[in-house]
Amino acid sequence: MERTLILAKPDAVQRGLVGEIIGRFERRGLQIVALKLLQVSPEVAKRHYQEHAGKPFFERLVSYITSTPVAAMVLEGPNAIEICRCTIGATNPAAATPGSIRGDMAVTVGRNLVHGSDSEPSAKREIDLFFEKTELLGYARENRWIIEA
Ligand code: DAT
Ligand code: MG
Numbered sequence: 001m002e003r004t005l006i007l008a009k010p011d012a013v014q015r016g017l018v019g020e021i022i023g024r025f026e027r028r029g030l031q032i033v034a035l036k037l038l039q040v041s042p043e044v045a046k047r048h049y050q051e052h053a054g055k056p057f058f059e060r061l062v063s064y065i066t067s068t069p070v071a072a073m074v075l076e077g078p079n080a081i082e083i084c085r086c087t088i089g090a091t092n093p094a095a096a097t098p099g100s101i102r103g104d105m106a107v108t109v110g111r112n113l114v115h116g117s118d119s120e121p122s123a124k125r126e127i128d129l130f131f132e133k134t135e136l137l138g139y140a141r142e143n144r145w146i147i148e149a
Helices: 010-014 019-029 042-048 057-065 081-088 102-107 120-130
Strands: 002-008 031-038 070-077 114-116
Touching: 002 010, 002 081, 002 120, 010 019, 010 070, 019 031, 019 070, 019 081, 019 102, 042 057, 042 120, 070 081, 070 120, 081 102, 081 114
Parallel strands: none
Antiparallel strands: 002 070, 002 114, 031 070
16 A cells, blocks of 8 residues: 655646646546645755756745645555556646546646655655645544455
8 A cells, every 4th residue: 555645736726627637536436635725935845846946947946835825635556656647647738648647637847636656655744745644644544444355
């Protein structure tokens, strides 16, 4: 089992695509273990995107992700990180496969709708950055409604 952090970014919220995006992950078979709307602070944004600090697009990226609320969620499932990355599609929507979220609903890299963690260490770091342990379903296993066959 893996967990991954997904953000429906400001453009997704503005365009009314949060339900569509969550629906795609749910239909794929992943379990939502945390979900909330929040306005990302500049501090959290800079830590979230720390690997991109110094790149030419960094300031624009931080200003964009902090501009209006995002929907943040933690999804769980077997290979959740890779499955989400595939469901999201390539970073540049121009290269994203049709059928993926970016390949179906986005056109520019600066407005590519969704963030998904890219590795286990990133997922852990990003989940800890956006959620308290007590906000995660499954922290107390008896809170879970999933049928574990
Ligand atoms: P991803 O979001 O697919 O993990 P990333 O981690 O390489 O992609 O970059 C984070 C975000 O930064 C990306 O979703 C959009 C923005 N970005 C990346 N490369 C960019 C570029 N060359 N120009 C403008 N924005 C870029
Ligand atoms: Mg990334």
